[in-house]
Amino acid sequence: MQIVFNGEFIEHDQAKIGIFEPAVLYGLGCFSTLRLHVGKPRFFDEHWKRFSQNAAEIGLTLKLDPEQIRAQIIELADKNEVTEGSIRFSCHERHEGVDFTIFVTQPRRVDPPATYRVTLSDCPHPGASPLSGVKHNNYALFRAAHLQARAAEWDECLLVNALGEVVEGGISNFFWVDEDQCLFTPPLSSGALPGVIRGKVLELFPAIRELAPQAEQLKQASEIFITNSSFEIKPVHELNGRPLAAPGEITAKVINAFQEAFPDCRPPFIFQ
CATH class of the missing domain: 3.20.10.10 (D-amino Acid Aminotransferase, subunit A, domain 2)
Incomplete structure (x- = not known):
């Protein structure tokens, strides 16, 4: 499965983070999970707004273009051959800078009940x-x-x-x-x-x-x-x-x- 890690499309097992990074030691980071529908993120603007506010509230500075993130999600969904599923983007603090990751996966429950x-x-x-x-x-x-x-x-x-x-x-x-x-x-x-x-x-x-x-x-x-x-x-x-x-x-x-x-x-x- 491919992911986007700091702007690059890579296989998920190639992403690395040090064990002494603040993200690992203290959980310093935030995330948002949203629905992928017909290959596109649903309610992306609302999720990105909350995510950006959350990052600022815990002291993380993001220098990211949301339209580029939206385009990367769509491309990642195509690479992973997922049209209906789940998107997660997250950030976490390093000693120098902030890592940013995007996952696009199949839905958690393929056939969820109606109630x-x-x-x-x-x-x-x-x-x-x-x-x-x-x-x-x-x-x-x-x-x-x-x-x-x-x-x-x-x-x-x-x-x-x-x-x-x-x-x-x-x-x-x-x-x-x-x-x-x-x-x-x-x-x-x-x-x-x-x-x-x-x-x-x-x-x-x-x-x-x-x-x-x-x-x-x-x-x-x-x-x-x-x-x-x-x-x-x-x-x-x-x-x-x-x-x-x-x-x-x-x-x-x-x-x-x-x-x-x-x-x-x-x-x-x-x-x-």
Whole structure:
């Protein structure tokens, strides 16, 4: 598999980084993962904006042309013969300068389900911090939580902070509907990552309220859906063994509006 490493197309096993670099010792770096659709990056501008801001927040200086990066992604997808898949670009600090890498791979799940089973994770969410809005390379906690959920045959998990608030998923943001049919999503102040698809849903539905539910409150939700740049929006049909409408009326409205605003070439899940 080829990658782009510091502007050059090379085989992935040719990329090298020293063991004493700050990136290895302290995880100093950040990344973004986005969807490759018909050979092109989807929502590239939004991802690049967040990535650039994240790099600046952790003190990394990037001197990169986003249009050149976009072109390299398209070329890399062609070289790796991937038209539908996942893109990851990342940067990490060296003692001198910053490395920048692009991967383009097949999707994580080739045939994902239309609706998801979700559990509440035993891994505690770290809560709000100066880095909670940064998609940084210290990602072990979220990866561990997600992998534990997948090993137990759940599709995703949701993490709870020290205040008992359900904040976000291992790889996703989430939205929930209460008994009064009001739609909510946790605010960034709770520690949630500002996901690109989360932001798109909020743009389409500005009346959505930002509130992080307590775990027991979420268990009473009438609808839940999760968002992620790879699968975009997935209704949740089960939370900790409790069945949910998937999609419910409000979730279907959100999905249909999203597909109308941001069409793609997949056979759409149009929910009635």
